[in-house]
Amino acid sequence: MKTAIHFVDNYLLQPTNPVTVNIIGAGGTGSQVLTAMARISHSLNALNHPGLFIQLWDNDLITEANRGRQLFASAEVGLNKGVALINRVNRFFGTSWKAIPYKYEEMNLRRISNNGLANVTISCVDTVPARIAIAGILQQHKRSNHHDPFMPLYWMDFGNSRYTGQVVLSTVGEITQPNSKKYRAVSNLPFITEEFSKLLNEAGMHDDTPSCSVAESLTKQDLFINSSLADEGASLIWNMFREGMIENRGFFKNLKDFRTQPLKVA
Numbered sequence: 001m002k003t004a005i006h007f008v009d010n011y012l013l014q015p016t017n018p019v020t021v022n023i024i025g026a027g028g029t030g031s032q033v034l035t036a037m038a039r040i041s042h043s044l045n046a047l048n049h050p051g052l053f054i055q056l057w058d059n060d061l062i063t064e065a066n067r068g069r070q071l072f073a074s075a076e077v078g079l080n081k082g083v084a085l086i087n088r089v090n091r092f093f094g095t096s097w098k099a100i101p102y103k104y105e106e107m108n109l110r111r112i113s114n115n116g117l118a119n120v121t122i123s124c125v126d127t128v129p130a131r132i133a134i135a136g137i138l139q140q141h142k143r144s145n146h147h148d149p150f151m152p153l154y155w156m157d158f159g160n161s162r163y164t165g166q167v168v169l170s171t172v173g174e175i176t177q178p179n180s181k182k183y184r185a186v187s188n189l190p191f192i193t194e195e196f197s198k199l200l201n202e203a204g205m206h207d208d209t210p211s212c213s214v215a216e217s218l219t220k221q222d223l224f225i226n227s228s229l230a231d232e233g234a235s236l237i238w239n240m241f242r243e244g245m246i247e248n249r250g251f252f253k254n255l256k257d258f259r260t261q262p263l264k265v266a
Contacts (some may be wrong), residue, residue: 001060001181002184002185003182003184004183004264004265005182005245005247006177006178006185006187006246006249006265007175007177007178007185008059008240008241008245008265009176010243011119011153012119012153012154013241013244015049015050016149017053018050018051018108018237019050019051019052019053019119019184020120020149021037021048021055021119021120022055022104022116022117022121022122023034023055023056023147024058024104024109024124024125024130025057025123025125025126026058026061026085027058027066027126027226028069028125028225029124029230030081030220031070031071031081032083032233034056034089034228034231035071036124036234037052037088037234037237038054040234040241040259041093041095043238044190054097054098055098055100056095056097056098056099057086057100057102057103058081058082058099058101059080059102059103059233060132061078061080061081062078062084063077066081068223069223069226074082076205080099080101082100082101084100085099087099097217100116104137105133105153106136114150117141117150118152119151119153119196120155121154121172121263122155122157122158123153123157128200131192131200134155134157135191135192135193135219138152138155138172138191139172151170152172153175154169154172155171155172155253156168156170156233156236156250157192159192160221160225161221162222163224163225163254163256164225164253165225165229165252165253167250168196168249168250169189169246169250169265170189170190170191171187171188174187175187185212186265189265222255233250236249236250241257246265247265248265249264
């Protein structure tokens with residue numbers, strides 16, 4: 001039996017401009033993902049790839065309770081999360097990425113040039129309704145022109161509870177696959193909202209009620225669950241660029257038991 005493989009859209013591998021990426025959510029996971037994406041972009045540049053252009057979406061302000069589990073300093077309390085993180089990354093890596101201090105909603109997309117869309121969408125949000133809204137926007141804006149630098153191609157979703165979490169990569173529509181005698185090429189990777197809708201509705205993801213202290217926030221999410229998910233999820237994205245094909249499209253992690261279960265392309 002042939003191994004199921006997804007061949008990455010060629011636009012990501014040989015783009016004429018930096019690959020556009022929307023990161024939605026700048027909290028515990030999003031702040032870690034942003035740093036990982038900066039490292040990926042810097043490394044791609046060293047390999048003669050134009051790298052990435054990031055837009056970080058978050059309308060939330062930094063509180064004292066965010067420090068520790070999220071990557072914020074005392075001097076940044078009171079600032080918008082996305083603005084603080086993007087300013088820091090731009091200074092460090094010399095990028096010109098943008099912070100979007102709004103919720104990722106249809107009404108706010110019109111405020112942004114190119115309708116606020118991107119080749120890759122990375123969601124680091126807390127609730128099922130937020131994921132459903134993102135899925136709806138991506139489905140509505142999927143197009144057939146594979147030479148558009150802002151056309152949605154992939155969606156990677158990060159989610160977690162206190163000790164467990166998952167990363168799921170999806171395609172936005174069909175991605176044209178080459179003929180292969182060795183592999184079974186898979187053109188469509190389903191949305192998490194379709195494939196795991198029952199699981200999401202039952203779990204409801206974690207409570208998004210704001211914590212009043214670092215100690216309280218740690219009762220909801222372990223100190224290292226976000227960073228462990230961010231690193232392994234970023235590794236999947238790195239493999240997409242470096243290998244041009246993937247056998248696994250995500251994973252489920254249990255940090256309590258130090259177990260990771262890959263999610264195979266099927």
